[in-house]
Amino acid sequence: MILALYNRQLVEKRSDEAIFNELKERSNYIENDIQSKLLEKNKISLTNIFELTGKDLGISFTIYDNTLQIFNSMDQYYKAGIFAERINPQVYYNLNYLSFREYTIKENIEEYVFNSFYKKISVDNKNYILAVNDAFNKVRLTFSTSDLDVLLFGIYLLAALIIILISTFLADKISSPIRRLTKATMSVAQGDLNVSLDNQEKGELKDLLDGFNLMTNELKRNQSELAELEREAAWKEMAKQVAHEIKNPLTPMKLSIQQLIAAFRDKNKRFDEIFEKVSPTILNQIESLNSIASEFSRFAKMPSYKIEEVDLANVATDVINLFTDEAVDIQLEINDQLPKISADNSQVRRLLINLIRNSIQAGASKIKLLINHENNFCNLVIEDNGKGIAPEITDKIFEQNFTTKTSGMGLGLKLAKRFLDGIGGDIQLIESSKPGATFKVTFPISQKNSFI
Incomplete structure (x- = not known):
């Protein structure tokens, strides 16, 4: 803004100088032409000479005798009272009292401002004052303030853009x-x-992103170690419980067998009676051991899930939004107005994240999720154009600890399969080609919220 004001003032100053120089030059033409006509036409009055000069040169001017106007090319404007018939007092003061030879000034009629040039001339041995202004003599400038305003507006607009x-x-x-x-x-x-x-950033952003990647790697490592410790602690606790539960039926079994051995060695005549008595006890304790084994087997296989009504479409949309900055195009297509499914919300999110992440790590650039409703189930079909799954390993992808990646525990699809089996759903590899793989995930429709 300051530069624009400075440039405008500079151009205005140069424009004023150019205007006054042009008016001065025109006044010289007028003076020379008047002198020339005086020599050629001695018998013509000064007023006629002034008129001829104005017509021949096409320049409007005013002649003052002392302070009074004696000639004006545009006399009608002065008679109408638009212009004063007496000279500007400031001009008169500078030319006569300060003895200036010529004087330039900005004059105005109300809000209209124009430039005037005054000059002393000698005509027929008498001094007069010649006035020329740009109110009636338009001066064409090569570069005006209006042109500057347009140019500066364009320059600063371009700079702003x-x-x-x-x-x-x-x-x-x-x-x-x-x-x-x-x-x-x-x-x-x-x-x-x-x-x-x-991470291709520099400076603090690079440190921030490096720190995030380091944090996720540490979290994965800690998660793996924590899971291992939790499994070890769980199995230790389970071993204690199993040992305690097994000891209970073993004690009566031991006593019964010892009683049979003693009766056999003593050739006890009541051996058959004793055998018939202790045999059911031993069989019952064996059955108890079998029940204990079955209960612990079911405990090991059945994790606890929070089963609730889950809007599969909303969950899928939220998960897809997590991958908006990934170099992959993820499309969601919903064929029907879906009922809510019966599942664990957090587990469904993890399952979808894991499947999409697997596709991205397999080099997929396009992933399509199709959700529809069939009988008492909702189906989620996920297709990608990644490198696919080799035929020789398709039967192993749901096995625990199986993975084709260089890092990770190989639990993703296994845990997904385990979760879906636990809620009455399923996951299948429908198709695997090069490129691409297609999985179908089935969820049961929700009836009510509960915990299992």
């Missing part, structure tokens, strides 16, 4: 990694610890 574009680019460059970090943080909060951010 460039600044806005650069600011937008820089803001997006700064905010883009922050957005990616926010999405990745949300993914981690949903249980996706396989997320990793590509």
Whole structure:
């Protein structure tokens, strides 16, 4: 803004100088032409000479004798009272009392401002004052203040647009990694610890993203160690419980067998009676052991899930939003107005995150999720264009600890299968080609909320 004001003042000053120089030059033409006509036409009055000069040169001017106007090319304007018939007092003071040879000034009629040039001339041995202004003599400038205003407006508008574009680019460059970090943080909060951010930033942003990737790797390692410790602690506790439960039936079994051995060695005549008496006891304790084994087997296989009504479409939409900054196109297609499913919300989210993450890690650039309703089940079909699954390993993908990745525990699909079996659903590999793989996940329709 300051630069614009400075440039405008500079151009205005140069424009005024150019105007006054042009008016001065025109006044010289008028003076020379008057002198020339005086020599040629001695018998013509001064007024006629002034009129001829104005017509020949096409220049409007005014002649003052002392302070009074004696000639004006545009006399009608002065007679109408638009212009004063006496000279400007400031001009008269500078020319006569300060003895200036010529004088320039800005004059005005109400709000209209014009430039005037006054000059002393000698005509027929008498001094007069010649006045020329740009109110009646338009001066064409090569570069006016109006042209400057247009040019400056264009320049500063272009500069503003460039600044806005650069600011937008820089803001997006700064905010883009922050957005990616926010999405990745949300993914981690949903249980996706396989997320990793590509880091090509510099400075503090690079340190921040490196710290996030280090954090997720540490979380995965800690999760693995914690899961191992929890499993070890659980099995130790289970072993204690099993040992305690087994001891209860073993004691009467031991006593019964010892009684049979003693009766056999003593050739006790009541051996048959004793045998008939202790045999049911031993069989009952064996049955108790069998029940204990079955109960612990079911305990080991059946995890506890919070079964509730889950809107599968909303969950799928939320999970897809976690991958908006990934280099993959994820499409969601819902064929029917879906009923709610009966499942554990957090487990469903983890399952979808795991399936989408598997597709991305398999090199997929397009993933399609199709959800429909069939009988008492909702089906989720997920297709991708990744590298697919080799035929020789398709039967192993749901096995525990099986993985084709260089890192991870190989529990993703196994846990998904285990969860779906636990709620009455299913997961199947429908098709695997090169490229692409298609999984079908089945969820039971919800009847009510409960815990199992």
